């Protein structure tokens with residue numbers, strides 16, 4: 190709520206008392222304002238939601254009411270301009286009188302209320318992007334992320350909110366929001382309201398208890414899922430998180446799941462998550478484990494970003510970018526712990542986990558951008574870089590997910606080593622959870638640095654600075670050595686590399702990445718080039734990888750590509766790969782101290 194303090198001249202005491210008086214007046218007036226939303230979808234096939242929002246008890250002194258739709262949604266740090274889908278905006282008073290309104294910028298509507306106590310705004314929202322987890326409506330179901338559909342008034346953003354949904358016959362609503370009656374919901378303020386997505390349709394809801402708290406698994410779409418197996422494994426993830434954090438920060442939690450052919454990814458919310466997956470991942474152990482990794486990731490966010498919040502995201506501005514250098518912990522830290530939680534829950538094994546560590550080391554070293562941009566800066570610039578990744582991102586930018594996970598792993602082993610395994614990065618996370626509750630102002634990197642130093646000693650401050658704000662390579666051999674682990678060279682590495690990655694595109698192989706300094710880079714190839722032939726013979730993406738294995742370092746291949754509409758030829762001088770995907774294994778001569786760290790960090794796991 191914003192209050193304009195009177196400016197101008199006058200005694201300071203007088204100004205202060207006017208401030209207090211005005212504040213009291215406005216607060217009294219605000220506390221009378223009631224906000225009720227309605228959400229209807231009478232013609233689902235048109236993808237149009239019909240939204241109403243009614244403000245009653247408005248102060249007679251107010252001449253206008255400002256409504257805004259956010260330009261981004263929490264969890265995705267990118268300006269999305271939801272207002273582009275809004276049509277037919279109109280406003281009226283309690284007696285049906287039409288109120289004049291005008292747009293003042295792309296996402297702001299100002300209604301001339303003339304002191305009316307009640308104002309009702311109506312508008313439609315075009316919703317056809319289920320895959321973005323923002324808003325979608327078709328003749329089978331609806332999904333609503335409140336930030337993409339419901340407007341708010343900046344003056345009353347902290348007021349309680351009521352919602353009535355009008356679903357088509359046979360549809361029902363599933364959400365983490367508190368319910369007062371069928372299709373009636375309440376939230377304590379707009380921030381929570383916008384953070385409680387709704388699934389509306391004929392989804393299957395499976396209620397279960399975990400740690401004595403009610404949970405719901407809600408599934409839209411068919412597939413080879415079995416609810417009993419899913420609930421058994423999700424319950425293990427919940428219980429392991431409760432052990433890790435000490436308590437569950439909600440009274441009820443909802444897992445929303447969309448099973449659709451192109452489904453993938455998820456978004457965390459305050460007491461729910463929306464996840465997408467293709468429908469047939471649940472029987473194959475490897476793809477099922479991948480799905481449980483998504484569940485583990487989104488659920489860990491319930492604490493790490495929903496309770497423990499970066500300061501810039503604690504009370505964000507919905508109308509513009511909110512810059513934060515802490516996404517490496519919010520996202521990368523979550524990516525680090527999601528795998529550990531699966532292992533501790535018995536849903537993975539130490540060997541499989543170490544395969545993941547090996548890939549983390551390989552990818553960390555392969556990415557030239559890690560030497561250009563710090564992981565803190567990657568999060569800060571997420572709004573203009575990460576989510577808009579271009580062909581040079583890999584070469585010029587870090588990645589706050591991947592690098593943030595690598596940094597979290599390094600910090601964990603540094604703290605364990607420094608304290609003879611008495612403390613871990615998990616202790617620093619719990620420390621942050623205790624110091625930065627959701628009700629507070631949120632944390633900064635300086636606070637994380639302090640928590641790491643409290644866990645592992647003051648010397649870790651400099652280690653933290655180097656990992657989070659620096660671009661120096663991570664000393665993997667030393668850090669993994671703390672747990673008695675070593676990198677074992679790949680037994681049959683490929684003899685040469687090109688440094689390009691490609692996917693099949695029709696009858697050609699489209700280059701998706703050219704690594705800086707690689708043979709393909711030096712030859713002048715570019716992402717987007719369509720390779721049609723190698724030494725005059727047609728090749729696919731897989732065929733290219735296979736055929737270059739017949740060459741030796743120093744030999745050349747001729748790649749014929751279409752760049753736009755022109756046929757071009759490039760000569761690539763092959764080189765020995767600068768890196769190989771080495772495995773990570775316990776040393777034979779592991780010391781008792783190292784073994785203690787390894788065994789407590791990575792329990793043997795399940796299957």
Ligand SMILES: [Zn+2]
Nearest residue numbers: 486490520523
């Ligand atoms: Zn995440």
